Amino acid sequence: MAESESSEVTSRPWQSYHTVYTNAKAGMEGVDKEKVQRIVYEMSKGSKYFENEERKEAFIKQKIENMRARCAKLTAAEISHYQKVADKRILELEATRDLTRIWLHVDMDAFYAAVETLSNPSLKGKPMAVGGMSMISTANYEARKFGVRAAMPGFIARKLCPQLIFVPTDFKKYTYYSDLTRKVFQKYDANFMAASLDEGYLDITNVCKERGMTSGEVAEELRKGVYEETGLTCSAGVAPNRLLAKVCSDINKPNGQFILPNDRMAVMTFISSLPIRKIGGIGKVTEHLLRDVFGITTCEEMLQKSGILGALFSPSSADFFLCVGLGLGSTNTPQVRLRKSMSNERTFLATGDEAFLYHKLVDLAEMLSADMKKEALCGRTLTLKMKTASFEIRTRAVTLQKYICSSEDILKHASKLLKAELPISLRLIGLRMSQFNEDKDGTPSDPTQKTLSNFIVSGVATGRNMDDHISFDSDLSDDHFITELKTDLPIDNHEICYNDFRDPLDSNEVSDPNNSNCLLIYNNDEMEKNDGSLNSKSKAKVNTPEMIGHTLKSYEAEASQLVKIDLDTMNKRTNLSDDAVSSSNQNKQSLWVDDYKCLLCGIEMPSSFVEERQEHSDFHLAERLQKEESDSNPRSLTPKKRFIQKDHITSQSKRKKKHKSSPADVAEDGENWSMGQRQLVCLARVLLQRRKILVLDEATTLVDTTTDNVIQWRIREETSRCTVIRVAHRIPTIIDNDLVLVLDEGKVVEYDSPTELLKNNSSAFSKLVMEFKRRSSSGNNHWGLP
DNA sequence: ATACATACC
DNA sequence: TACTGGTATGTAT
Numbered sequence: 001m002a003e004s005e006s007s008e009v010t011s012r013p014w015q016s017y018h019t020v021y022t023n024a025k026a027g028m029e030g031v032d033k034e035k036v037q038r039i040v041y042e043m044s045k046g047s048k049y050f051e052n053e054e055r056k057e058a059f060i061k062q063k064i065e066n067m068r069a070r071c072a073k074l075t076a077a078e079i080s081h082y083q084k085v086a087d088k089r090i091l092e093l094e095a096t097r098d099l100t101r102i103w104l105h106v107d108m109d110a111f112y113a114a115v116e117t118l119s120n121p122s123l124k125g126k127p128m129a130v131g132g133m134s135m136i137s138t139a140n141y142e143a144r145k146f147g148v149r150a151a152m153p154g155f156i157a158r159k160l161c162p163q164l165i166f167v168p169t170d171f172k173k174y175t176y177y178s179d180l181t182r183k184v185f186q187k188y189d190a191n192f193m194a195a196s197l198d199e200g201y202l203d204i205t206n207v208c209k210e211r212g213m214t215s216g217e218v219a220e221e222l223r224k225g226v227y228e229e230t231g232l233t234c235s236a237g238v239a240p241n242r243l244l245a246k247v248c249s250d251i252n253k254p255n256g257q258f259i260l261p262n263d264r265m266a267v268m269t270f271i272s273s274l275p276i277r278k279i280g281g282i283g284k285v286t287e288h289l290l291r292d293v294f295g296i297t298t299c300e301e302m303l304q305k306s307g308i309l310g311a312l313f314s315p316s317s318a319d320f321f322l323c324v325g326l327g328l329g330s331t332n333t334p335q336v337r338l339r340k341s342m343s344n345e346r347t348f349l350a351t352g353d354e355a356f357l358y359h360k361l362v363d364l365a366e367m368l369s370a371d372m373k374k375e376a377l378c379g380r381t382l383t384l385k386m387k388t389a390s391f392e393i394r395t396r397a398v399t400l401q402k403y404i405c406s407s408e409d410i411l412k413h414a415s416k417l418l419k420a421e422l423p424i425s426l427r428l429i430g431l432r433m434s435q436f437n438e439d440k441d442g443t444p445s446d447p448t449q450k451t452l453s454n455f456i457v458s459g460v461a462t463g464r465n466m467d468d469h470i471s472f473d474s475d476l477s478d479d480h481f482i483t484e485l486k487t488d489l490p491i492d493n494h495e496i497c498y499n500d501f502r503d504p505l506d507s508n509e510v511s512d513p514n515n516s517n518c519l520l521i522y523n524n525d526e527m528e529k530n531d532g533s534l535n536s537k538s539k540a541k542v543n544t545p546e547m548i549g550h551t552l553k554s555y556e557a558e559a560s561q562l563v564k565i566d567l568d569t570m571n572k573r574t575n576l577s578d579d580a581v582s583s584s585n586q587n588k589q590s591l592w593v594d595d596y597k598c599l600l601c602g603i604e605m606p607s608s609f610v611e612e613r614q615e616h617s618d619f620h621l622a623e624r625l626q627k628e629e630s631d632s633n634p635r636s637l638t639p640k641k642r643f644i645q646k647d648h649i650t651s652q653s654k655r656k657k658k659h660k661s662s663p664a665d666v667a668e669d670g671e672n673w674s675m676g677q678r679q680l681v682c683l684a685r686v687l688l689q690r691r692k693i694l695v696l697d698e699a700t701t702l703v704d705t706t707t708d709n710v711i712q713w714r715i716r717e718e719t720s721r722c723t724v725i726r727v728a729h730r731i732p733t734i735i736d737n738d739l740v741l742v743l744d745e746g747k748v749v750e751y752d753s754p755t756e757l758l759k760n761n762s763s764a765f766s767k768l769v770m771e772f773k774r775r776s777s778s779g780n781n782h783w784g785l786p
Numbered sequence: 787a788t789a790c791a792t793a794c795c
Numbered sequence: 796t797a798c799t800g801g802t803a804t805g806t807a808t
Binding site: 043044047048049050052053131132134135137151152153154156169196281314316339340342343345346347349391428430432 | 796797798799800801802803804805806
């Protein structure tokens with residue numbers, strides 16, 4: 001087997017070049033597939049595109065290998081377990097089988113090509129394709145005889161069929177004819193589902209019943225109607241569900257139909273020998289995967305291999321495969337189908353010219369904005385798509401707090417995304433907007449719902465201890481600033497946080513000329529609802545560690561060096577001065593008295609808590625670092641001095657390396673750090689700045705609770721003259737604040753001092769505290785709750 | 787939430 | 796010379 005495969009590769013290399021268009025497709029029966037494949041291969045070989053295809057192919061092969069390995073690892077017991085689960089699932093799915101609906105799938109024959117022939121009858125009978133040299137969208141049946149087909153590049157098609165006539169695409173025309181066909185569809189099912197310009201799903205159950213016609217008669221009549229209305233032919237498939245109807249419409253293409261009766265036996269017989277590739281949703285890769293790993297080629301085999309499929313695929317995929325094996329598909333008519341995204345993209349000659357790329361972006365943003373406005377849509381997620389000169393596809397996305405649709409807003413965020421990728425050579429740029437303001441339940445969500453920053457900035461929370469400290473410049477509270485704060489977080493965040501080191505060339509979007517008030521907001525996401533949040537991992541994204549990463553990557557050399565010094569310092573336990581921490585703790589063992597108690601704060605932590613201990617030690621080091629920094633006044637320290645420090649430190653750490661228990665080296669950009677370590681350093685750096693206002697949004701989520709309690713205590717010490725706003729799920733983190741806001745579903749439900757809130761046993765806060773105590777009752781109780 | 791892959795026309 | 800463009804969804808992190 002392996003030998004014959006490898007000899008094919010050497011003697012007939014085209015056989016290993018798998019393309020989508022060498023598949024059996026309607027109208028391709030008499031085609032010399034071998035010849036087509038050879039020509040396609042010859043035309044592609046050596047191109048960037050080809051190289052990328054090979055890369056993808058290798059990736060899929062790897063995937064297949066992984067799956068085979070996982071397969072082989074399964075024990076007999078596991079296999080029988082999964083088989084039981086699958087058998088049960090099959091029964092459940094079988095129970096959902098609905099044979100009461102009659103679905104019809106209509107598919108226009110070579111739609112674009114047929115429309116073009118209609119408007120230019122001289123094309124009739126000649127091989128013709130709609131599209132250009134780069135890409136063909138449809139080929140007529142004459143062209144298909146040569147192996148020319150949709151999704152094939154025009155220059156290859158011309159090689160296969162030199163007399164091929166190319167007609168440029170004209171969507172207006174196709175839309176016009178599509179509308180005509182839909183008018184006909186409408187007569188049979190007012191709620192028909194348009195799958196594309198040339199396809200539709202119709203529930204003809206009622207028509208059949210009301211008019212006393214068989215489904216075949218309805219299909220005939222509908223196709224006749226479409227022809228009369230448009231002069232175009234179509235094919236139809238009738239079956240008990242959409243999945244099967246779609247398969248059926250392809251069987252007697254073109255200008256034909258196939259009826260699969262609403263009968264379980266008929267369905268099972270039909271399915272049994274059906275190649276899986278005929279099923280919508282199973283494409284080139286899945287076909288390949290299922291064949292090479294499990295030997296599955298027909299739908300029936302999906303059931304035979306159900307156990308192993310359940311073991312190796314996700315439940316949703318496994319369910320889909322089982323449905324395929326059972327011939328099950330959707331039979332309902334979804335009431336409303338809302339658009340989920342809108343996008344546009346353009347291909348051009350690959351270039352790294354930034355001005356050119358930027359202009360493409362401008363065009364796309366304008367086009368997209370116009371399209372959005374046409375449908376009155378606003379979205380909050382923007383995705384930039386790039387295809388590199390080597391055909392690699394990359395996407396970069398931002399989700400904003402505000403819904404946007406103007407070309408200015410789109411462009412602003414799109415260019416930030418693009419800027420971060422420069423320099424880059426691209427052959428395509430695309431923009432997509434998603435998360436529309438009225439998706440989900442169809443009710444437009446409320447963008448005026450206050451987010452945390454919004455809430456603070458707009459002064460709603462200034463009732464208590466806050467108005468003493470918060471005195472925003474007037475332009476801080478205007479809408480513009482709120483927008484900037486809300487939408488530009490990942491970048492503006494650190495601009496606020498580290499603005500001492502900010503690139504002076506960078507646009508200064510934060511208006512804080514005096515640098516007197518500084519907001520630090522780690523996370524601007526809306527709060528997670530509070531039920532269940534005590535034991536569930538916070539859904540809110542913790543930006544802190546990413547900020548570190550971002551900082552390291554985007555700052556000037558000095559700034560990066562500065563951070564690296566800190567990392568070295570912290571991780572290698574290097575002494576900064578001759579005080580308790582450093583002199584007595586040349587390695588981490590000695591921090592723990594009797595291998596149990598922290599020398600510095602007395603906290604107890606068993607030696608098995610390796611990570612926790614590491615982080616706890618980091619905390620003390622951060623503490624030291626902070627003292628060092630404030631003693632020597634960091635702002636007067638020039639980068640040069642820091643370099644000197646660094647040299648000193650690294651030479652020390654080299655010696656340390658030999659030490660048996662020396663921790664791992666700090667990787668480039670601190671990438672081998674634990675998240676907790678990153679949070680700690682970030683926190684330490686922030687405390688160093690001695691701001692009047694500090695917002696800590698889930699700033700210690702990744703630290704163990706014991707250390708967290710120490711940190712919280714420390715924060716209180718260090719911030720006795722500051723306003724501190726904490727966002728947290730951990731009760732001990734917030735229990736002794738002056739004011740507590742309890743958020744549920746993003747809304748403030750309670751607002752008072754913790755003492756007041758706790759007086760009422762039924763307050764949401766009381767419940768949270770009680771729940772917390774209950775969950776913690778079996779463990780330690782360091783936090784001293786009332 | 788983001789990135790990437792797959793699929794369909 | 797030259798391998799699209801638009802949308803949805805699944806999978807992994």
